[in-house]
Amino acid sequence: WEDKSDPKAVNEAKLLHLSTDKAHALLDWKPVWIFQETIEQSIVWYRDIQRMKPGQIRDLTQRQINQYCEQASAAKLAWTKANK
Numbered sequence: 249w250e251d252k253s254d255p256k257a258v259n260e261a262k263l264l265h266l267s268t269d270k271a272h273a274l275l276d277w278k279p280v281w282i283f284q285e286t287i288e289q290s291i292v293w294y295r296d297i298q299r300m301k302p303g304q305i306r307d308l309t310q311r312q313i314n315q316y317c318e319q320a321s322a323a324k325l326a327w328t329k330a331n332k
Contacts, residue, residue, distance in 0.1 A: 277325075277326075277327050278326070280325065281319075289312060296308055
């Protein structure tokens with residue numbers, strides 16, 4: 249891995265927090281993937297887009313979204329079509 253970031257770029261916060269509380273409260277949304285699976289899928293996406301042509305990136309993204317939704321539907325989560 250080689251750090252190719254711009255040293256002059258604006259830096260993000262050192263620690264970011266993500267909370268799904270509002271999505272859960274307002275939409276009855278629950279995550280499908282545990283933290284480890286989320287990180288693994290993110291790594292796959294970032295790794296694979298480096299090897300792809302721009303037109304292929306959309307397809308990869310759509311496949312991951314579809315996979316996520318299919319797993320949510322199989323788990324019968326409230327926000328899926330399977331549970332409507």
